[in-house]
Amino acid sequence: xxxxxxxxxxxxxxxxxxxxxxxxxxxxxxxxxxxxxxxxxxxxxxxxxxxxxxxxxxxxxxxxxxxxxxxxxxxxxxxxxxxxxxxxxxxxxxxxxxxxxxxxxxxxxxxxxxxxxxxxxxxxxxxxxxxxxxxxxxxxxxxxxxxxxxxxxxxxxxxxxxxxxxxxxxxxxxxxxxxxxxxxxxxxxxxxxxxxxxxxxxxxxxxxxxxxxxxxxxxxxxxxxxxxx
Amino acid sequence: xxxxxxxxxxxxxxxxxxxxxxxxxxxxxxxxxxxxxxxxxxxxxxxxxxxxxxxxxxxxxxxxxxxxxxxxxxxxxxxxxxxxxxxxxxxxxxxxxxxxxxxxxxxxxxxxxxxxxxxxxxxxxxxxxxxxxxxxxxxxxxxxxxxxxxxxxx
Numbered sequence: 001x002x003x004x005x006x007x008x009x010x011x012x013x014x015x016x017x018x019x020x021x022x023x024x025x026x027x028x029x030x031x032x033x034x035x036x037x038x039x040x041x042x043x044x045x046x047x048x049x050x051x052x053x054x055x056x057x058x059x060x061x062x063x064x065x066x067x068x069x070x071x072x073x074x075x076x077x078x079x080x081x082x083x084x085x086x087x088x089x090x091x092x093x094x095x096x097x098x099x100x101x102x103x104x105x106x107x108x109x110x111x112x113x114x115x116x117x118x119x120x121x122x123x124x125x126x127x128x129x130x131x132x133x134x135x136x137x138x139x140x141x142x143x144x145x146x147x148x149x150x151x152x153x154x155x156x157x158x159x160x161x162x163x164x165x166x167x168x169x170x171x172x173x174x175x176x177x178x179x180x181x182x183x184x185x186x187x188x189x190x191x192x193x194x195x196x197x198x199x200x201x202x203x204x205x206x207x208x209x210x211x212x213x214x215x216x217x218x219x220x221x222x223x224x225x226x227x228x229x
Numbered sequence: 230x231x232x233x234x235x236x237x238x239x240x241x242x243x244x245x246x247x248x249x250x251x252x253x254x255x256x257x258x259x260x261x262x263x264x265x266x267x268x269x270x271x272x273x274x275x276x277x278x279x280x281x282x283x284x285x286x287x288x289x290x291x292x293x294x295x296x297x298x299x300x301x302x303x304x305x306x307x308x309x310x311x312x313x314x315x316x317x318x319x320x321x322x323x324x325x326x327x328x329x330x331x332x333x334x335x336x337x338x339x340x341x342x343x344x345x346x347x348x349x350x351x352x353x354x355x356x357x358x359x360x361x362x363x364x365x366x367x368x369x370x371x372x373x374x375x376x377x378x379x380x381x382x383x
Contacts, residue, residue, distance in 0.1 A: 006255065013252040021240040024279075085234020089295075092230055093253045 010095050014103025015110075021080065022111060028076045029111060036069035036119040044126040054127060059189030062123055063182050066116055067149065071171050073111050074153035077104045078161040087161065087227075097224035101154060105219075109150040116142060134192040140200075141192065144208040145185035148215060152177055155219040158226050181211045232307045235292035239281035243272050243291050246280060247298055254299035266294040270320050286314035293321050297328070304328060306337040310344050318344060342374035356382050 022028055043061050047054045054061075081087035090100060123129065132138060156173045160166040184204040191198055198205065237246045244263055251259030267273040270290040280288060289312065296304070304325075310318055325335060325348050339345045346352070346366060354362040354377055362381040370377050 010253055010255075013249055017238065017241065017245075017249050020245065021238060024240050083239060084237055085232065086236055086238060088232070088234060089230075089236030089250075090253070093250065094255065095253045 007096075007099060008102075011099045011102040011106065014090075014095070014100055015106040018077075018080070018104065018107035019110065022076075022107070028073050029114065032069045032072040032111070032115045033118050035072060036065045036115055037122055039065040039068055040119065040123050040126055055129070055194060056190060058123075058127055058129060058193050059186040059191075061127070062120070062189055063145070063186050065119060065123070066112075066146075067175070067178065067182060069115050069119070070112055070149050070153060071174065073108055073115070074150070074157050074174070075167055075170050077108050077154050077157040079157070079166060082161065091228060097227045098220050100227070101158065101219055101223040104157070105150055105154045108154050109147060112146050112150055113143075116146065129193055132193055132195055134195060134197060137198050137200075138189065138192040141185055141188045141198075141205070141208065144205070144212055145181060148181045148208065148212045149178060151212065151216045151219050152181075155215075155223060155226070158223055177215075180207060184208055184211075230305045230307075231292060231296040231309050233311075235288055235295075237280055237288065237291055237295055240279065242277045242279055243267060243283070243287075244276040246291060247294055250295050251298050256299050262298055266298050269324070270294045271316065284314075285312055286317045289313050290317045290320055293317070293324060297324055300331075300333075302333055304333060304335045304337075306335065306339075308339055308341075309337060310339060310341040322348065342370075342377065346370050346374055346377075352377070354378075354381050 040061070043065070047057070047061075078087065081090060091097075153170070153174055156170050157166075160169045160173070163169050184207045188198055188202075188204040188208075238249075241249070244267060247263035247266055248259050251262045256262045264273070264276070267276050270293060272287060272290055272294070275283070275287065280291065283291070293309070296306075309321060313321065322344060328335060329348065329350075335348070337345055337349075349366045352362065352364065352366045352370065353360060362377065
């Protein structure tokens with residue numbers, strides 16, 4: 001029990017440090033929110049928001065905007081450790097790769113949720129989306145999808161941190177892996193925004209849960225090798 | 230370990246940096262330890278100042294505190310006196326003297342022989358990749374650091 005508490009304590013210390021640094025500068029948060037809003041704005045020019053069919057692709061538009069904006073936050077996850085050789089210093093400490101990963105994952109997750117919380121009302125405004133009675137399930141879909149995106153993205157951020165073209169490599173590696181997660185999230189979100197119910201037993205929700213569990217476990221198992229070799 | 234990279238975060242305050250590393254190294258009472266090391270390194274008056282606003286000497290002193298905060302049994306120091314101001318050199322020498330007195334092992338690589346020889350018990354001189362001398366430090370070396378180079382250097 002003490003081991004688990006110690007594990008979480010160090011992971012929380014890493015997450016707290018990242019959030020404190022980010023909230024002090026707001027560099028990545030501002031860039032990511034702005035990027036999400038610009039994408040939503042551009043999509044609103046491309047499609048006539050008054051047409052009923054737009055609501056059929058609303059989930060797709062929303063998750064594409066979130067996925068693009070997420071890369072800015074995920075890229076920064078490990079690259080913020082490069083200044084002053086902080087990554088080496090962290091790896092020399094008793095903090096394990098799994099603790100480092102969990103701390104980074106939690107801070108990235110919270111930052112991404114902030115981006116989504118700011119962008120979603122704007123999306124509703126642009127695309128004339130009304131308040132959905134299915135909001136608890138929509139929230140669950142957002143939480144599950146964002147965790148999957150964060151877990152895989154944080155892992156790939158660790159893999160690409162020492163690459164010169166890491167800003168390019170991360171999305172190239174991330175998006176193909178994210179296809180099943182994003183497809184499920186897009187379909188579920190479109191259904192829920194239309195006001196139709198979705199069961200917790202549905203294939204889409206189960207896919208999100210299974211994706212999150214598998215990739216989170218894989219990341220925990222592999223992150224030490226990725227970081228230390 | 231204290232290397233060329235100082236391993237501290239520019240966007241955190243001096244206190245936040247030390248408390249973070251105290252927590253990561255499982256130091257009991259990390260807050261208390263951070264405050265104690267800020268005082269030891271003369272940074273207690275700027276404890277809430279962001280590191281990005283610190284002078285180079287202050288950053289180095291904070292890096293020294295970061296390396297010492299968990300009181301390691303073995304200290305690996307790579308050119309620790311480089312770019313230090315006089316005050317930081319004095320702080321580092323004092324801390325190293327205390328660490329040695331406490332029975333800790335210190336391995337230091339440096340080009341600044343005068344500072345290092347005052348602290349060392351054993352000396353190894355590497356000249357063009359070759360181990361030119363290895364043995365105990367003598368008073369002769371302390372009195373005239375160049376003597377080591379003249380006698381054993383190429």
